[in-house]
Amino acid sequence: MIADSSPFPWFSTARRRTRRMVVAAYWLVALGTFGVCQWAEFFRLERHSGAGLLFPLQVVVFLPAILGGVRAGGMVKPFNGVRWVPLPDRDYTQTLFGPPRPLLGSMTASDLELDERERQDRNRVHFVAYTSARWMALVLLALQCVAGIASRTWMINFGSAAFFLLVLILWSLPQTLILWNEPDMEQPR
Amino acid sequence: MKTELVLFGTHINMASQGRRRRLVVVVYAGFAALMLAGWLIDRWHLWGAILIIFVAPNVSRMVIGGYGALGKGMVKPFLGNEIHARYTSDPNSRWSRLCRLTIPQVTDAIEFCSDEREVRRRDSAHEVAYRRLGMVVIFTFFIAYIKNAALPLLKVAGIVLPAAFFDLLVYGLLIAEFILFLTLPQTILLWTEPDMEQPQ
Numbered sequence: 001m002i003a004d005s006s007p008f009p010w011f012s013t014a015r016r017r018t019r020r021m022v023v024a025a026y027w028l029v030a031l032g033t034f035g036v037c038q039w040a041e042f043f044r045l046e047r048h049s050g051a052g053l054l055f056p057l058q059v060v061v062f063l064p065a066i067l068g069g070v071r072a073g074g075m076v077k078p079f080n081g082v083r084w085v086p087l088p089d090r091d092y093t094q095t096l097f098g099p100p101r102p103l104l105g106s107m108t109a110s111d112l113e114l115d116e117r118e119r120q121d122r123n124r125v126h127f128v129a130y131t132s133a134r135w136m137a138l139v140l141l142a143l144q145c146v147a148g149i150a151s152r153t154w155m156i157n158f159g160s161a162a163f164f165l166l167v168l169i170l171w172s173l174p175q176t177l178i179l180w181n182e183p184d185m186e187q188p189r
Numbered sequence: 190m191k192t193e194l195v196l197f198g199t200h201i202n203m204a205s206q207g208r209r210r211r212l213v214v215v216v217y218a219g220f221a222a223l224m225l226a227g228w229l230i231d232r233w234h235l236w237g238a239i240l241i242i243f244v245a246p247n248v249s250r251m252v253i254g255g256y257g258a259l260g261k262g263m264v265k266p267f268l269g270n271e272i273h274a275r276y277t278s279d280p281n282s283r284w285s286r287l288c289r290l291t292i293p294q295v296t297d298a299i300e301f302c303s304d305e306r307e308v309r310r311r312d313s314a315h316e317v318a319y320r321r322l323g324m325v326v327i328f329t330f331f332i333a334y335i336k337n338a339a340l341p342l343l344k345v346a347g348i349v350l351p352a353a354f355f356d357l358l359v360y361g362l363l364i365a366e367f368i369l370f371l372t373l374p375q376t377i378l379l380w381t382e383p384d385m386e387q388p389q
Contacts (some may be wrong), residue, residue, distance in 0.1 A: 123312035123316040124312045130319050131315075137367075160333070163363070170326055
């Protein structure tokens with residue numbers, strides 16, 4: 001499930017410790033961004049002041065580029081084949097349609113295809129992620145109900161924060177579980 | 190997956206794929222009617238939302254199954270194997286005794302546990318459901334983002350769009366997502382499982 005084409009070539013993706021560090025860094029950035037958005041809301045800054053742009057940037061750019069899974073380029077192989085990739089190394093033309101060209105030197109799209117075992121792992125991780133996210137969503141819903149009893153303003157503010165968190169979890173949890181749990185791999189000689 | 194659905198004491202044969210698909214359509218039509226009722230009551234503000242929050246999980250558990258360890262509904266409990274394994278590891282522990290009391294089917298491995306093929310299908314259905322649900326959530330996020338970030342900019346440019354409409358749309362989408370979150374993997378399984386053998 002782990003792609004050889006790490007976004008950080010100076011790190012070895014074979015080591016679990018490295019992968020856990022990348023995951024921790026990703027969540028730190030993600031939750032930091034989330035905190036900035038909340039801070040902007042709290043201090044009633046203009047909603048289009050820039051804080052609101054950070055989160056979509058996080059979701060659209062950082063997540064696929066660091067964790068991967070949703071498309072090629074991150075540490076986890078794309079879950080559903082390579083349909084679109086950003087500009088590969090030493091390539092100046094973006095391919096939108098048709099089969100993708102070689103990625104990152106000698107790596108091709110077929111290297112990023114999942115085999116049978118990897119597909120099973122992917123499905124299993126999605127089951128765990130779905131079950132966990134389901135519980136988290138129910139807890140957030142219950143908390144929002146409690147906030148609603150206390151104050152309508154709290155409910156609205158908590159609702160948007162909870163939804164942000166849920167989007168973040170839905171986008172990142174399967175990749176996080178894969179990177180966190182995959183054991184050390186053999187280093188290429 | 191079970192071949193018949195027991196609803197209020199009535200046994201309904203569900204061995205054929207066509208019947209299961211009809212069941213899925215009926216369930217989602219019922220949820221759509223429930224959403225409409227909630228909207229008509231108070232635009233989903235309090236009683237409408239409460240109605241959906243209480244009815245949808247119960248219908249999901251009693252008719253569709255999957256989540257909820259009681260083993261009711263068409264789909265076997267998704268976590269049946271894990272619960273059964275923990276139960277059989279020490280049937281006399283406090284947890285196992287409580288489990289036997291609250292879930293009597295836990296002792297019946299055939300009814301309660303899934304075989305390897307069923308586990309694979311369960312995982313695959315969750316992968317598909319996760320992807321589909323992710324798209325709906327991102328769409329909702331996008332609508333909320335337009336409302337919060339783009340409307341003020343459009344207002345500056347002289348274009349005024351009704352914010353209340355966006356609020357209602359986002360709220361409706363969130364309620365639909367809540368229902369899908371509870372039911373989507375199970376309905377994918379019901380929809381895709383081929384015809385099964387009738388019980389003798």
